[in-house]
Amino acid sequence: MTEHHATEKREKSRFGLILHLHPRKVKASTLRFTLTFGLGGMAALLVVIQVVTGLLLKFHYEPSPENAYNSILNLQESLLFGKMLRNIHHWSAIAFVWVAFLHMLRTAFTGAYRPPRDGTWITGLALMLLVVLSNFTGYLLPWDQLSYWAVTVGTSLLSYIPLAGEPIRRALLGGAEVGQPTLTNFFNLHTGVIPLMIIALMAWHFWRIRRAGGVIVADRDKESPMADTKPYLVNREFVVAITLLAAIFIISSLLDAPLRERANPAFSPNPAKAPWYFMGLQELLIHFHPLFAVFILPVTALVAAVWMPYIKSTDRNQGVWFLSPAGIRSARMAAATGMIMAIIFITMSEILPDPEVLLPEVTPLLTTGLVPFILAAGTVWLLLKYLRRRYSLKRSEMIQSIVVLMVVSYAVLTVTGIFFRGGGMNLVWPWNV
C-alpha cells in the first residue's frame, strides 16, 4: 500500500514538471491533429535538438578562417558519428525554418493572431526572425565557398537600406568584407546571443499562450468536454516528437550536409547564391531596384504582419481554417493568381530588354523600382477588389487571401531562385542547374 503510494507520488511529481508547460486539463477539441499539426511542439523540440547538437559541435569547431574549414573536415572524417552530428544539426536547421514558417501560417489561417493572442503572434514573429538569423549566422561557420559567398551576398543586401544599412553591415562584418572579425561576430551570435534570445522569447511565447487559455478553440467547440493532459495530450506530443526525430535521423543518415572547397575570396562560384531561405529575396533583386527588393517590400510585409492583429474585424474565424466555402474558393483563386503573376513577372523581365539600357536617362529607381512596384501593387489591389465582390468575402477572409497571394508568389520566386537559376543567374531548367 505504502509502496504503491510512493510510486504514485513519484509519478505525480514527474508529471508536475509537464504542468509548467501545460494545464492539467485541455479542451478535447484542441487535441485534433489537423487543428495545429503539432507544429509549435515540433519547433520547441527542434530548439532542443539544435542546442544539444550545437553544443556537441562546439567541442570540435574552431572559429578562425585558417582552421574553421579543417576543423569541419576533421569532425566529419575522424570523429565517430561526427558527420552524422553535423548532418542532424544541418537538416534540423532547415526543418526549423520550415516548421516555424508553417506554424506561423497555421496561426494566421486559424485566426489565432487576434487579441488576446496578439502578444503570442508578435513574439512569434520575433522568434521567426531569430530562427532565420540563427540559420544565417550558422551558415558562415564552415568557411567553404558556399558559406563565404552566401554571407557576402546576404550581408551586402543590408547596404541598400537607406542611411542605417552600411553602418549595420560594417558592424556585422567587423570590417569592409567577410573576414576574421566576421567569423568572430557570427560565431558569438550563433552560439550565444541568438540562442539565449530564442530561449527567453520562447518562455514569453509559451506564457502568452497559457494566459490566452491554450490552443485556440472554435466557437462550435466551446462546449466540448475537457480531457486530461496526461495521457491524452502528452501521448500525442510524444508521437509527434518521435516521428519528427525519426524523420531527421533518416534524412541525416541518407543525405550529407553540403561542404564545398575552402572559402576563396578571389573567386565567386558561378552561380553564387544566398542561403535558400533568402533566395526569394535574391530573385526579387534580379527584377527590382535593391531599395525596393531589400527594404521597402520586406519592411512593408513586416509592418503588415505586426499590424494584422489590430485590423478591426468581428468575424468568428478563430479556430477554423476557413470561415466559409467561398473563403476556400477565394484562397484558391488567390494562390493560382499569385503563382501565375509571379511566373509571368519573371519571364517578362527575362524577355523584355533591360530598362537601364532602354532608357538610360531615367533613374533606375523609377524604371526598376517605383513603376514595377506600382504595377504589381495595382494588380494585387484589383484582384482583391474582384475577389471581394465575387465571393462577398468577410474581412478575415480578405486578410487570408492576401496572405495566400503573398506567400505563394514569394514561394514561386524562391523556387525559381533555387531550382531555375544556373550559371550567371540565367534562367535554365532544373536539370541544367
Place this chain on the structure above:
Amino acid sequence: MSGRIKDTGSEHRKGRRNFTRRLWKILGIVALAEFLWFILSLLKPSKETHKSRPADTIRVIGSVEEFPAGSVTPDRVNRLYIVREKDGAFLALSLTCPHLGCSVLWNAETQQFDCPCHSSAFDHRGIVLSSPAPRPLDYLPVIIEEGKVKVDLGSMTKRKRFESNQLTYAL
C-alpha cells in the same frame, strides 16, 4: 508616526521626494545610455588588429611591359584587375561587384566583366552594360614609377561614369 510625517512640512518633503525620484530616473537613463554606448563601441567595425596603416596600402603589381596594350589582367591577391587600353593607358578596377559584393570575372571572348551572382555585366572600363549593378566598378588610380605599375589600395574610388582622368599613361 507616519501621520506626523505626512502632516509636518509635507509640501517640503514631497518636493524633495519628487526631486530624488526624478534624479533616479535621470541617472537610470544616463546609465542605460552609457551601457548602450559601451555595447555599440564593442560592436564597432574592425577590431583594429587587422587594419593596415595607410602607408602600407601601396602595392607594386608588376612592371609596365608585363601588361600588353588591350589586355585585362587579374590580380587575385589584391582583388583587382589591371586594365591596359589599346593606347597604352592604365586603369585599375576593383574585383568586387558594386551590386552585392561578388567577384566579377573577365570574359575575354565577349570582352566584358560578368558577375556570377546576379548577372550584371561591365565593359572593359567597368561601365555597366546590364543591370542590376547600380554603378560602375570602383576604380583605383594607377601610379607608374620607374617602370613599375603600383596602386594605392586605400584609394578605392566610387564613380558614376567613366572620365578620362581615371586613366594613367606610362611615360
